[in-house]
Amino acid sequence: MTQLQGAADLTAVKEQTTQEIEGLRDQLLSISRTIHANPELSWKEYKAAALVADTMREAGFDVELGAYGVETAVEAVYGDGDLTVIICAEYDALPGVGHACGHNVICASGVGAALGLAKVADEAGLRVVLLGTPAEEHGGGKVSLLEAGAFEQADFSMMVHGMTATPDMTGDSHSARGMSSTAVDRFEVTYTGLTAHAAAVPELGINASNAAVLALNAFAMLRQHLPKETNLNAFISLGGEATNIIPDRTVVQVELRAYDLEIWREMKKKVLRCFEAGAVATGCTWEWAPTEHPYAPVVSDEVLAGLWDVNFAARGRTIDTEVRLGGGSTDMGNVSQVLPAIHPLVTFRGAGAPPHNPAFTAIAASPAADEALMDGAVSMAATILDVALTPELRADFKARKAARPAGATQAKFSS
Known part of the structure; x- marks a missing residue:
């Protein structure tokens, strides 16, 4: 790991990563639109998983399709630093309404963050893992991956999720601290x-x-x-x-x-x-x-959530710190229970359809969704770099992982 000299170097590396991700805009939007146009249900995301695997392999990542015994899971790894981040990318759709939860945006945004970080992984001392996680809507792909040990390697994890505006918002985007799930x-x-x-x-x-x-x-x-x-x-x-x-x-x-x-x-x-x-x-x-793996509630890591809010605001977003948004459930909750993680929402600004509705499906392939995709990718990468290149934060996350007993991420949750 190259020894960087402080805030100025952190800012420079962030800017380099942002430029890299912005340069991938056309490719990332193409990934999003391709997945959107070819919706696949839980455990059957063959085309999406193959697209992610091919994209990451072409970028120089070590890729396994069918990782951890899950047929449509993808693990793509770049770098050999001693700080490992897992970026989760969902790509399953819903029956009847396709990508009415915007998983096409989740996937492409995660790919963008991982590709951007690969360019600075060596100097940031990072090991970047993009984990394609199937069956979030029904089934619990992340739970299967947790039980198989996929997250044992991680110091922390994150992903983003698209959302339309809600009437009670005072800003145009939700705080990562306001994300809750059942x-x-x-x-x-x-x-x-x-x-x-x-x-x-x-x-x-x-x-x-x-x-x-x-x-x-x-x-x-x-x-x-x-x-x-x-x-x-x-x-x-x-x-x-x-x-x-x-x-x-x-x-x-x-x-x-x-x-x-x-x-x-x-x-x-x-x-x-x-x-x-x-x-x-x-x-x-x-x-x-x-009939499926149980999902636990999301527990947002306070440090990561705070960093995310700052980085997301830097993209021109006005963060609403008061409104708590929840009611749904996600298998990212299980991840967040066993290691530091966040699941922030990226708002499709100007759009107002409820999730799991055909109107949301249309919005998930709109310019507003494209903007959210790019903002999410840049903000995730910036948040990860804050941890990697701030000595006290890096030491904190390394210490938390060291204190975690072997096998702790494979814990099961049941009612």
Whole structure:
């Protein structure tokens, strides 16, 4: 690592990195638009993963497609410094509405930050890792990667996420400190009853659909008795096949969210009692099983968040430090629970559509999204350089990693 001389050198390296990223604008926008035009669902992001892998390989990164046993994960590494940052790049889409959460922007912005940092990695003593992380919307790609040890190497991690403006904002962009998310647990409940002719001999049947209906009524009544800022949703995904056959199998999909892990876990116990009640009332048997990895809430690292806000403001952004934005969930929460991390929002200025809506899909390929992509890439790179080239910050993050027990990043979260 070259010994730099202080603030002037840090400013110069930041400017060099910014110029490098700006010079990649056309390439980065092309990556974003290509992914946007070819939406792929969780665990099936073959084209996006290949595009990222090819891009990073051409830039001189050591690349593994299918990293850590996850078919559509990508690990691209540059540099051999003793400070490792993992930049996460998501690229999965949503069923029916495509990139209505803007993961095309997330991916291209992460690629841009990593490519820009590669040019200064040696003098900054950095090991830059771009980690393509599939299945954020449903599945939890980062959780699979955590469990496989992908984040054991990291001193810290970050990514950005696009967002449209919200009515309560006083600035044009949210503070990284204002980003919050809920824990989420998704599972299915299966009731098993007994078929019979619904008109001739209904007394001989055990109606699994009735069990689900009773349970969902109890589930709805439970809402009144849960703490504020919890959220629970469910639907019957299999409830019968014909009106004249009493259904012997019914399946319910369930989702539970809360900002607090202990509240989340207690809510799960109460919800399961609702489903047990449906079985008791009807005589069905029942069982439940997870359908995805659980997600933990995001814990924003205060140091990284503060650095991000300064660097993002330097891009001409007006940072709103008062508004907290949350309600959704992300597997980046699991990452943030086990090592220093941030998940800041980059606002698509002038746009006002809700996420997971077709209008958001259109905005995610707009000039406003392109601007956010570039601002996000530059701000991530600048934040990483602040840590790498400020001796006391570098020492702090190195010390935190050294104090972390082996295997600590592979911790599992469950409700």
